[in-house]
Amino acid sequence: EEDGYDLWLRYRPLAGAERAAMLRHARELVAPAAPSPAVQAALAELRRGVQGMTGRLPLDGKQAKAGAIVLGTPASLPPSLRPTGLEQLGDEGYVIRHRASVTVIAANTDAGLLYGAFAWLRAVGTGLAPDRIDERSAPKLQRRVLNHWDNLDRTVERGYAGESIWDWWALPGVRDARYLDYARANASLGINGTVLNNVNAKPEILTAPWIAKAAALADVLRPYGIRVYLSVRFSTPLELRETATADPLAPEVAAWWRGKADEIYRAIPDFGGFLVKANSEGQPGPQDYRRSHADGANMLAAALAPHGGIVMWRAFVYAAENPVDRAKQAYDEFGPLDGKFAPNVLVQVKNGPIDFQPREPFHPLFGAMPRTPLMLEVQITKEYLGYATHLAYLGPLFEETLQSDTGHAPGLTVARVVQGAQAGGRATGMAGVANIGSSRTWTGSHFDQANWYAFGRLAWDPRGSSRAFAREWAAQTFTRAPGALDDIAAMMMDSREAVVNYMTPLGLHHIMGTGHHHGPAPWVAGLARPEWNPVYYHKADRGGIGFDRTASGSDALAQYAPAIARRHADPATTPDTLLLWFHHLPWDYPMPSGRTLWAELVARYDLGVAQVRALRTRWAALAPFIDARRHAEVAQRLDVQVAEAGWWRDACVAYFQSVSGLPLPAGTQPPA
Numbered sequence: 001e002e003d004g005y006d007l008w009l010r011y012r013p014l015a016g017a018e019r020a021a022m023l024r025h026a027r028e029l030v031a032p033a034a035p036s037p038a039v040q041a042a043l044a045e046l047r048r049g050v051q052g053m054t055g056r057l058p059l060d061g062k063q064a065k066a067g068a069i070v071l072g073t074p075a076s077l078p079p080s081l082r083p084t085g086l087e088q089l090g091d092e093g094y095v096i097r098h099r100a101s102v103t104v105i106a107a108n109t110d111a112g113l114l115y116g117a118f119a120w121l122r123a124v125g126t127g128l129a130p131d132r133i134d135e136r137s138a139p140k141l142q143r144r145v146l147n148h149w150d151n152l153d154r155t156v157e158r159g160y161a162g163e164s165i166w167d168w169w170a171l172p173g174v175r176d177a178r179y180l181d182y183a184r185a186n187a188s189l190g191i192n193g194t195v196l197n198n199v200n201a202k203p204e205i206l207t208a209p210w211i212a213k214a215a216a217l218a219d220v221l222r223p224y225g226i227r228v229y230l231s232v233r234f235s236t237p238l239e240l241r242e243t244a245t246a247d248p249l250a251p252e253v254a255a256w257w258r259g260k261a262d263e264i265y266r267a268i269p270d271f272g273g274f275l276v277k278a279n280s281e282g283q284p285g286p287q288d289y290r291r292s293h294a295d296g297a298n299m300l301a302a303a304l305a306p307h308g309g310i311v312m313w314r315a316f317v318y319a320a321e322n323p324v325d326r327a328k329q330a331y332d333e334f335g336p337l338d339g340k341f342a343p344n345v346l347v348q349v350k351n352g353p354i355d356f357q358p359r360e361p362f363h364p365l366f367g368a369m370p371r372t373p374l375m376l377e378v379q380i381t382k383e384y385l386g387y388a389t390h391l392a393y394l395g396p397l398f399e400e401t402l403q404s405d406t407g408h409a410p411g412l413t414v415a416r417v418v419q420g421a422q423a424g425g426r427a428t429g430m431a432g433v434a435n436i437g438s439s440r441t442w443t444g445s446h447f448d449q450a451n452w453y454a455f456g457r458l459a460w461d462p463r464g465s466s467r468a469f470a471r472e473w474a475a476q477t478f479t480r481a482p483g484a485l486d487d488i489a490a491m492m493m494d495s496r497e498a499v500v501n502y503m504t505p506l507g508l509h510h511i512m513g514t515g516h517h518h519g520p521a522p523w524v525a526g527l528a529r530p531e532w533n534p535v536y537y538h539k540a541d542r543g544g545i546g547f548d549r550t551a552s553g554s555d556a557l558a559q560y561a562p563a564i565a566r567r568h569a570d571p572a573t574t575p576d577t578l579l580l581w582f583h584h585l586p587w588d589y590p591m592p593s594g595r596t597l598w599a600e601l602v603a604r605y606d607l608g609v610a611q612v613r614a615l616r617t618r619w620a621a622l623a624p625f626i627d628a629r630r631h632a633e634v635a636q637r638l639d640v641q642v643a644e645a646g647w648w649r650d651a652c653v654a655y656f657q658s659v660s661g662l663p664l665p666a667g668t669q670p671p672a
C-alpha cells in the first residue's frame, strides 16, 4: 500500500519494453576503486533504483562494457570516456551521456557523481529511455539550504507535519534510519545544507551535549553532501553566564564566539555556519547595545572565518516602533549597511517585505544592496496558505519572486541578484523554511512534498520552470500516464492562485487569524501591537479599501527602483494582483473588467471557491490512475479545502460588506 513515505524516490516496477530497456542499460555499475562515502551513496541509490524498477540487482563491474553505467571523475575515467567541458561544471555539476551502449556519469568530485546518479534516476523516473539520457548540469547557487524551525523539545514552529524529525532526546547515540532517507531526498534535489534548529533559537543549542547531537546528524548527512548549520541566539554567552555582556564589540564576547566556533569545528569539521535572527520579534541583537546588524554579523563571521564558515544574517526585522508601515523596516535598517558586511556574511531576505503571504511583491532589498550577497528565503511550510491541508503548489510563487525584475539594472531579476550578479558572485544561496516533520508523508500531505521538491530544484537552478518541476514531481510521485500527468500538473499550477483568490485577492494581505494564521479574521482590531491587527493591512472603511504605499501614504514604493516605483504609483498601471497592496481605492473604483472594485473583490472570492471545487472534481476523476490510499488521503483534504475556501469567502465578503455598506453584486454565489 502506498503511504507516501518514499516521496519521489519510489522506483516502482516497470513492465514490458521499459523494463527490458532498463535491464539492458543498467546491467553493471562501474565505480572508481576505493569509492568514497559519497560514491558509495551514489551506488547504493542506483542499486536501489534499478532493483526496484527491474527486480534485478545490477552487478559490480570492473570496466566499461555494453550495458554498464560508469561513474567517474577525470582522475578515474579512461580518456575515451571522459566527457569534454567538465571543467566548466565546478564542484557539484555532472554530465550524463550514453554512447555505444555505455552510460557515463562524470563529475569533477564525488558529490557531483552523487548528483549525477540522482539525475539519472530522475530522468528514467520521468519516462526517459536510459539510452536517451544526455544531460549536463551545475548548480547556479552555492548554498541550497533548508531552515528547520525545529525546537529542542521537538515541537516545530509553523510545522504541520508532526513533531520534529530530529529525535533530540535519543541523539547522539541513536541515529534514526529516517535521517538517511532525509539525506537521500535532499541530495536527490541538490540541497546541500540544513539548519537544524529554529531561528527563534535557544542558548542550549551551543552547549556541549547539543553540539554532540548536531555532530551525529552531520555524520549521517555528510556522505550526501549536506552540511549542518545552527541557528544561534545573539545573547547566548550572556545567557549561559559565560560573559557579562553580549555587546558584539566587547573583546570578551568576540573571544567567546571564537572559542565556541573552534569547539564546534572540532566536532563537525565541515560545519556550515550560523543563521541569526536578531532584533526582530523580541529576539536579542546588536541593537540592544546600539550596534548595527553589520557589527553583530561581522563579529560572528570573524569567529567562523578561520574554519570556512558563513553567517546567514536575516533581514526579517520588524517592531512595534514602526506603526506606520512594517513593510519598510528591513530596507530602512539594512540599505545603509550595504558594503559593510564581512565577506563570509550573507544577508538572508524573505521573498516579500511582509511575511510569506499568498502573494507579495518582491522584497525591495533585492537589487538595492549591490555590494552585499543576498540570500533568498522562502517558506516551504504553508503558514499562511492553509497549512498542510490545503493544496497549494508553491512553485509558481517561488518562480514569481525569482523572475521579478528589480528595475535596478537591465534584466536584473531577483534570481540574478541571488546568483550574485551584483556582489560579484562572492557567496550565493537560497533558503527554504522546511515543511518536514515525522509524519509518514514527511510533509503532512502528499501534495506538500511537491513544495520541498520545487524548492530544491529552484535552488539548484533559480531560472528553472515551476511547471516543469510540477510535471517531474508528479511523474515520479503519482503516475506517468500522459493524460493523468497533465491533469495533476495543471491542478498544481492552478492551486496557488485559487488560494490567493479565496484568501487575499487583489493584493490584500495578512488578514488571517492572528497568531495561528489559519482562517479569516479581517475584523480583528484590538491587539496592542498595531501591526498584529488585520485592519492595519486592509484599511477598509466606508470610503474604500487597501494600503496606500504611494507618496500620499507610507511611501514604501520609494524603496523600489524608479521604474518599478513609477509603474506602481498609479493604480491604472499597477497589476491587479497587487492593487490593494499599493493603493487605497474607493469601493466604486472602476476595474479593467468593467466591474467596480467591490464587485470585483466579491467575484474573486467566488472564483477562488469555484477553483477549489474544480480541483476536487478533477482529482475525483483521477481515481483510476492513483493508488487508493493516496487518492483518498488527498480527496479528504480537498473536501476540507472546499469547506474552508467557502469559510474564507463568506467571512471576508460579510465583513467587508459590513464596512462598505454596499449590497452584494448581482450573481454572487450563496454562502457555502
Ligand code: GCU
Pocket (backbone or CB within 6 Å): 157, 158, 199, 200, 277, 316, 355, 383
Ligand atoms: C513569521 C512567523 C514566526 C517566525 C517569523 C520569522 O512571523 O509567524 O513564527 O518566527 O516569521 O521568520 O522569524
